[in-house]
Amino acid sequence: MINTLGLTKYYDTRPAVRDVSLYVPEGEICGLIGPNGAGKTTLLKMLAGLLRPTSGKIEIGGIEVGAEPKQLHEIVGYVPDTFGLYDELSVRHFMQYFARAHKVQKEQIERRIEAVLGLTNLTSKFDEPVGALSRGMRQRLVIAKTLLHAPKVLLLDEPAAGLDPVARMDLCELIRELGRLGTTLIVSSHILTELADFCTSVVIMEQGHVIRSGRIEELVENLSDGLPVRIELTSPQAASVLAEELRGREDVGGVEAEGSAIDCSFRGDRAALATLHREIVLRHEGIVSFYERRLTIEDVFMAVGSHAVS
Amino acid sequence: MALSFYLAGNPELERVLRTNLPARRLLFIGGFALCAVLVIGGVTWNHYAGKEYYSEFEELTRTGQDAYWAMTVLLFGLLFVLAPAMTALSFIQEKLRGTAIFQQMILIKPFDIALGKFFGSGAASYFAAMIIVPPALLAAVLGGEELDNVVSLFMFLIVGGLSFQAIGLFISAAISSPTEKGLRGGLLIGPAVGVIGAVTALFFYRYFTDYKGKHYYFWSFYGMKVEGYVVILGLLIFLGLWAFAGAVRRIKASQLVPLKPWPVWLFFATAEALLVGILWGWQPTTSYYEEHAYGTAPIMYLMFYMTVNWGALLALAGSMALSRNRLREWWSAASDDPLGLFHQEEIRSSFKTFLIALSVSVAGLVALWASYHMDAPEFPLNISLFQLGPTALGFVLSIAAALSFVQYSAMQRFRARAWAGVGLVVAFYFVMGVVGFLFESRNNTPFVANPAFFAHELMRKDNYMGRTSVRYSSYDDRKIVYFGKPNDAKGSDPASLIIHALFTEGLLALGCFGLAYMKWRKIEEEMLEG
Numbered sequence: 001m002i003n004t005l006g007l008t009k010y011y012d013t014r015p016a017v018r019d020v021s022l023y024v025p026e027g028e029i030c031g032l033i034g035p036n037g038a039g040k041t042t043l044l045k046m047l048a049g050l051l052r053p054t055s056g057k058i059e060i061g062g063i064e065v066g067a068e069p070k071q072l073h074e075i076v077g078y079v080p081d082t083f084g085l086y087d088e089l090s091v092r093h094f095m096q097y098f099a100r101a102h103k104v105q106k107e108q109i110e111r112r113i114e115a116v117l118g119l120t121n122l123t124s125k126f127d128e129p130v131g132a133l134s135r136g137m138r139q140r141l142v143i144a145k146t147l148l149h150a151p152k153v154l155l156l157d158e159p160a161a162g163l164d165p166v167a168r169m170d171l172c173e174l175i176r177e178l179g180r181l182g183t184t185l186i187v188s189s190h191i192l193t194e195l196a197d198f199c200t201s202v203v204i205m206e207q208g209h210v211i212r213s214g215r216i217e218e219l220v221e222n223l224s225d226g227l228p229v230r231i232e233l234t235s236p237q238a239a240s241v242l243a244e245e246l247r248g249r250e251d252v253g254g255v256e257a258e259g260s261a262i263d264c265s266f267r268g269d270r271a272a273l274a275t276l277h278r279e280i281v282l283r284h285e286g287i288v289s290f291y292e293r294r295l296t297i298e299d300v301f302m303a304v305g306s307h308a309v310s
Numbered sequence: 311m312a313l314s315f316y317l318a319g320n321p322e323l324e325r326v327l328r329t330n331l332p333a334r335r336l337l338f339i340g341g342f343a344l345c346a347v348l349v350i351g352g353v354t355w356n357h358y359a360g361k362e363y364y365s366e367f368e369e370l371t372r373t374g375q376d377a378y379w380a381m382t383v384l385l386f387g388l389l390f391v392l393a394p395a396m397t398a399l400s401f402i403q404e405k406l407r408g409t410a411i412f413q414q415m416i417l418i419k420p421f422d423i424a425l426g427k428f429f430g431s432g433a434a435s436y437f438a439a440m441i442i443v444p445p446a447l448l449a450a451v452l453g454g455e456e457l458d459n460v461v462s463l464f465m466f467l468i469v470g471g472l473s474f475q476a477i478g479l480f481i482s483a484a485i486s487s488p489t490e491k492g493l494r495g496g497l498l499i500g501p502a503v504g505v506i507g508a509v510t511a512l513f514f515y516r517y518f519t520d521y522k523g524k525h526y527y528f529w530s531f532y533g534m535k536v537e538g539y540v541v542i543l544g545l546l547i548f549l550g551l552w553a554f555a556g557a558v559r560r561i562k563a564s565q566l567v568p569l570k571p572w573p574v575w576l577f578f579a580t581a582e583a584l585l586v587g588i589l590w591g592w593q594p595t596t597s598y599y600e601e602h603a604y605g606t607a608p609i610m611y612l613m614f615y616m617t618v619n620w621g622a623l624l625a626l627a628g629s630m631a632l633s634r635n636r637l638r639e640w641w642s643a644a645s646d647d648p649l650g651l652f653h654q655e656e657i658r659s660s661f662k663t664f665l666i667a668l669s670v671s672v673a674g675l676v677a678l679w680a681s682y683h684m685d686a687p688e689f690p691l692n693i694s695l696f697q698l699g700p701t702a703l704g705f706v707l708s709i710a711a712a713l714s715f716v717q718y719s720a721m722q723r724f725r726a727r728a729w730a731g732v733g734l735v736v737a738f739y740f741v742m743g744v745v746g747f748l749f750e751s752r753n754n755t756p757f758v759a760n761p762a763f764f765a766h767e768l769m770r771k772d773n774y775m776g777r778t779s780v781r782y783s784s785y786d787d788r789k790i791v792y793f794g795k796p797n798d799a800k801g802s803d804p805a806s807l808i809i810h811a812l813f814t815e816g817l818l819a820l821g822c823f824g825l826a827y828m829k830w831r832k833i834e835e836e837m838l839e840g
Contacts, residue, residue, distance in 0.1 A: 010638045049415075050415070055649060056647070068566070068568055069566050083408045086409060089329060093328055098416070100321035149417075
């Protein structure tokens with residue numbers, strides 16, 4: 001659905017995005033992660049047709065964007081990280097304006113508005129002024145208005161920023177629902193654990209470059225050298241003794257002791273891991289817990305790149 | 311009617327009206343306008359009623375006259391000041407509110423967005439004006455005002471008001487700043503446009519009333535006698551239409567729609583045609599016999615023309631100068647990259663636009679200069695290239711110097727980029743002019759560096775360019791009599807003046823070009839290495 005080749009954007013002599021080549025298949029929920037200044041917003045704006053690249057190619061939904069990114073606006077929806085709304089309008093008039101502004105057919109306007117407000121759980125606010133909505137509701141309202149013309153691709157820039165935990169959970173649920181409906185999404189966020197909840201793939205950016213991208217499970221698999229294991233003990237001394245012993249084993253690698261906990265990876269199957277567990281418990285005192293740790297996007301993010309700001 | 315149907319289908323207009331003019335505000339404006347009308351009527355009637363020295367008819371007439379003028383002033387305030395000021399805020403408000411980004415993505419045509427904002431922002435003023443106009447017309451009838459004057463004044467009111475609104479819209483669309491502080495500064499544009507509207511109304515309204523039909527106030531357009539108010543209306547329509555077109559173009563640019571260069575060419579061509587027409591030689595002022603009268607010597611008109619053009623070309627240079635970013639696009643374009651080729655084409659096109667604008671400007675200069683030499687049939691035809699050539703060349707050289715310096719500034723890391731260069735160029739010529747005036751002899755380097763000053767020094771003694779008035783003794787014998795003679799003051803030696811001026815201006819152009827070229831090469835190396 002989204003295909004870029006050698007996408008580059010310079011601000012003056014400063015490169016914001018450098019030689020980005022991406023492929024995001026249809027229906028994917030792709031997380032865009034990276035430190036501040038990594039080029040995420042610039043990349044999203046180029047994909048949204050709001051910024052003309054310095055060089056490179058963009059193809060979205062079969063449309064190859066050359067000099068005229070405006071044509072993207074028919075198939076792409078973009079929710080910026082910061083925005084304002086027409087507070088004086090009611091939700092009804094706000095939605096009607098954007099429906100007409102996006103050329104939704106006259107007879108379909110009310111039906112579309114009803115559908116997207118239902119999806120974003122804002123139906124009850126239909127006649128309320130936009131200015132009276134909470135931060136989370138405003139965020140959902142912008143997503144609702146972006147969905148009015150049924151975009152094939154939805155780009156969300158830091159959608160959870162500034163939201164309270166309940167609003168964040170609602171937003172995550174909404175994004176999952178949009179993914180189920182077949183919309184291709186790219187979501188940029190700093191909150192990696194949230195991205196893990198709904199993303200099927202990630203793109204990690206640093207200093208304008210894409211340093212790693214792919215489906216989450218594949219990235220995690222490539223990252224670990226065996227099964228990731230965490231052992232928690234009662235004291236740092238006990239942890240240090242056990243870590244020393246584990247380092248001497250051939251089937252255990254990447255041993256790192258931090259305080260009274262040890263992280264390592266076990267090269268073997270789960271039956272062998274159970275055996276290791278039994279051995280350790282029998283030979284060492286003070287074992288509080290021993291479990292197979294699930295690697296997350298956070299681990300992938302921390303493992304690659306320098307996290308430097310461009 | 312067709313327009314109202316068209317506007318009814320404009321979602322932007324509807325949105326602006328809902329945002330700016332909710333029912334409660336509409337009620338307040340209506341009430342305010344009615345109160346204003348009642349107060350004006352009451353005060354004027356109270357002033358004249360019951361006075362022994364006025365007959366009842368006179369009381370009514372004088373009340374009508376005063377009330378008409380008071381309401382007209384109110385209407386000018388609404389349409390010339392308030393509506394343009396509100397319109398000038400329209401795009402800045404969107405940027406400050408954070409909704410501009412949505413306007414970049416909507417599929418409404420840029421023309422419709424501009425139209426929606428234009429009429430939506432002025433709606434409050436139109437509404438109040440609609441309430442005031444009927445009583446104002448009634449007062450005009452009671453006051454015995456001439457219908458012809460009332461109609462032309464109202465025409466000025468409507469045309470001028472709409473034109474200033476369009477100018478406000480254009481400035482609002484053109485202003486951009488990455489900082490909120492900068493945008494907040496842009497809010498001052500609203501009142502500024504309003505003040506300019508008010509000054510224009512004060513300056514010109516008499517051309518639509520007292521001065522109508524009076525030959526002394528006739529203007530000349532390509533030698534034809536034209537009523538002053540017709541020229542003013544024409545200028546306002548011209549400015550309004552182009553300002554609106556400029557606003558639409560700015561919206562297109564913000565939506566990354568590729569812009570065609572020909573509207574800029576057309577603007578320059580029509581603007582020059584208009585300016586040359588107004589400054590054209592043969593300016594008759596009386597009805598009894600033909601006269602070629604210049605209150606000011608033609609060289610002053612020529613200087614005015616050169617200054618206006620110099621300013622316009624400098625502004626064009628500021629808007630098209632290549633920033634480091636644009637240079638990057640130029641150098642990084644691969645032959646198989648359509649985007650890169652587009653960037654290159656855009657850059658080429660902006661240079662072409664500048665050359666066309668400069669050519670049009672020089673053509674206008676030549677035409678204007680020739681017109682001052684051909685307007686008196688008895689004068690020997692004297693198209694002296696000895697004056698024209700150096701004047702035109704000096705003008706071109708100073709433009710080349712300014713363009714090079716502006717380009718040099720655009721490649722620096724100034725916050726204002728090319729506009730810093732524009733400011734510095736203006737400051738340079740201002741300082742040089744002041745210094746030049748300090749010398750007794752006008753043939754001094756700071757003075758002749760300015761092509762308009764140089765032209766003045768070269769031609770102020772000339773019979774054609776330095777005269778203030780030339781008149782036939784009678785219509786029949788067509789014998790020429792000078793009323794105002796060319797400046798008798800001792801002038802500079804033309805040959806040395808020309809050599810001095812062209813050398814100065816040439817050196818300046820060469821220096822600025824060299825500066826820009828060296829910077830260009832340095833950046834090229836930096837970027838290609840990077």
